[in-house]
Amino acid sequence: MAASAPIKKTVYYGTFVHSKSLSELDICAKGAIGVDENGVIAFVERDVSDVANVIQKYGEWKDAEVVKIEDNGFFFPGFIDTHTHASQHANTGLFGKTTLLSWLETYTFPMESSLSSLSKASTVYSNFVSRTLSHGTTTCAYYATIHVPSTNLLADICLKRGQRALVGRVCMDTMSPDYYRDASVEAVIKDSKASIDYIRSIDPSGFIVKPILTPRFAPSCTASCMSALGALAKQTDAHIQTHISENKSEIALVKSLFPDSQSYTHVYDSADLLTPKTILAHAVHLTHAEVKIIKERGTKISHCPASNTALTSGCAPVRELLNAGLTVGLGTDVSGGFSPSILEECRQAIWVSRFRAMHDGDEAKLSTEEVLYLATRGGAQVVGMEDKVGGFEVGMEWDAQMICLGRVKKEGEQEGRFAGNVDLFGFETPEDKVNKWVYGGDDRNTERVWVRGRLVHKR
Numbered sequence: 001m002a003a004s005a006p007i008k009k010t011v012y013y014g015t016f017v018h019s020k021s022l023s024e025l026d027i028c029a030k031g032a033i034g035v036d037e038n039g040v041i042a043f044v045e046r047d048v049s050d051v052a053n054v055i056q057k058y059g060e061w062k063d064a065e066v067v068k069i070e071d072n073g074f075f076f077p078g079f080i081d082t083h084t085h086a087s088q089h090a091n092t093g094l095f096g097k098t099t100l101l102s103w104l105e106t107y108t109f110p111m112e113s114s115l116s117s118l119s120k121a122s123t124v125y126s127n128f129v130s131r132t133l134s135h136g137t138t139t140c141a142y143y144a145t146i147h148v149p150s151t152n153l154l155a156d157i158c159l160k161r162g163q164r165a166l167v168g169r170v171c172m173d174t175m176s177p178d179y180y181r182d183a184s185v186e187a188v189i190k191d192s193k194a195s196i197d198y199i200r201s202i203d204p205s206g207f208i209v210k211p212i213l214t215p216r217f218a219p220s221c222t223a224s225c226m227s228a229l230g231a232l233a234k235q236t237d238a239h240i241q242t243h244i245s246e247n248k249s250e251i252a253l254v255k256s257l258f259p260d261s262q263s264y265t266h267v268y269d270s271a272d273l274l275t276p277k278t279i280l281a282h283a284v285h286l287t288h289a290e291v292k293i294i295k296e297r298g299t300k301i302s303h304c305p306a307s308n309t310a311l312t313s314g315c316a317p318v319r320e321l322l323n324a325g326l327t328v329g330l331g332t333d334v335s336g337g338f339s340p341s342i343l344e345e346c347r348q349a350i351w352v353s354r355f356r357a358m359h360d361g362d363e364a365k366l367s368t369e370e371v372l373y374l375a376t377r378g379g380a381q382v383v384g385m386e387d388k389v390g391g392f393e394v395g396m397e398w399d400a401q402m403i404c405l406g407r408v409k410k411e412g413e414q415e416g417r418f419a420g421n422v423d424l425f426g427f428e429t430p431e432d433k434v435n436k437w438v439y440g441g442d443d444r445n446t447e448r449v450w451v452r453g454r455l456v457h458k459r
């Protein structure tokens with residue numbers, strides 16, 4: 001089940017569902033997808049009545065393995081989590097009535113600081129990678145902690161388990177507790193470089209793990225720290241991730257800390273931190289002028305609705321961000337968010353859009369199709385992997401999940417094997433099945449998960 005294990009040519013046969021566009025799903029009821037020894041999709045055939053015909057058509061596939069899915073399920077692209085904190089996993093569900101700044105002090109900094117212990121980091125990170133894989137997350141943008149050894153350990157675990165990951169060593173040189181902060185800008189750069197070099201050394205191809213520079217957020221970083229990280233990003237062509245405009249008190253704090261800056265967005269822009277490879281999490285309260293700069297820089301957005309509700313940060317105006325042409329993906333933001341599941345995040349994105357719709361009108365509502373797009377194709381653009389993952393086209397890589405839904409048992413029959421929480425009664429169209437999964441599904445429906453054609457999770 002490791003990233004480097006050799007794989008056999010495989011034909012996946014049955015129903016495939018993926019996004020055609022933001023508003024449209026492509027549901028192919030009788031498809032056959034050939035995945036070669038490199039995990040790359042070699043062919044996509046539709047309307048296949050018998051998989052044997054496909055194997056006959058592609059002569060060199062005669063010894064291929066066939067993975068067939070029954071009527072109660074479908075293949076779906078692996079989910080992409082564009083923002084989460086592996087280091088906060090042990091705190092999941094613990095936030096009480098705090099809001100962002102009090103939550104950081106009360107729960108988050110003490111927990112992250114404790115991961116200086118490599119044995120604790122190993123337990124938490126191994127468990128979190130297993131947990132996210134079991135929910136069908138094949139690519140994840142992770143925040144670790146300020147500690148280089150445990151950050152590197154997270155990258156080791158992702159590589160070993162075969163989960164694609166951007167792994168970030170957190171930078172914070174000011175306004176942070178004495179027990180958990182960087183000593184100086186020099187220390188930030190030295191440690192960030194050390195982590196970049198290590199992660200690039202264990203996976204020189206970058207196929208599975210890549211480093212990502214991670215200034216925590218503007219209040220935790222001095223202007224010189226952010227500028228030095230902006231320069232390091234340029235020098236190393238690294239990805240960048242941070243938080244922006246999440247909570248009103250945080251925005252007021254940024255204004256007081258950077259009085260000469262026009263906005264929160266300008267603080268990052270002045271440090272050259274807004275690049276096409278930058279992921280900004282939250283973006284709940286941006287002004288139109290800020291959205292315009294982010295668009296001009298080609299910078300991406302991670303929408304984290306569960307976290308935004310849990311910490312009462314606000315309801316991000318996703319429709320406005322999309323209409324402005326921004327690229328948006330979904331993020332679980334554990335442990336501001338209470339679930340490691342992107343499927344849960346899809347539901348939360350839908351709910352939050354409905355709360356916006358109560359004030360902004362129906363256009364604000366996100367559909368099932370739209371949130372699934374954000375969870376796959378949108379996320380792939382956010383992490384810069386849209387040519388490889390997020391959909392099932394020839395030349396893309398097989399990052400996929402096998403979804404199996406329940407079946408209501410007939411009189412005298414044993415309980416269906418894929419009972420989970422979703423009951424199919426037999427009348428459902430493929431579209432109905434997708435909706436039932438989105439609203440009622442969970443990891444019990446995620447039967448198998450592949451990354452680059454390799455099996456990385458099996459129930």
Ligand code: GUN
Nearest residue numbers: 108216217243307333336
């Ligand atoms: N802002 C700064 N740090 C954090 C964090 O760990 N989580 C969230 N949600 N927001 C932040």
Ligand code: FE
Nearest residue numbers: 243281333336
């Ligand atoms: Fe976060």
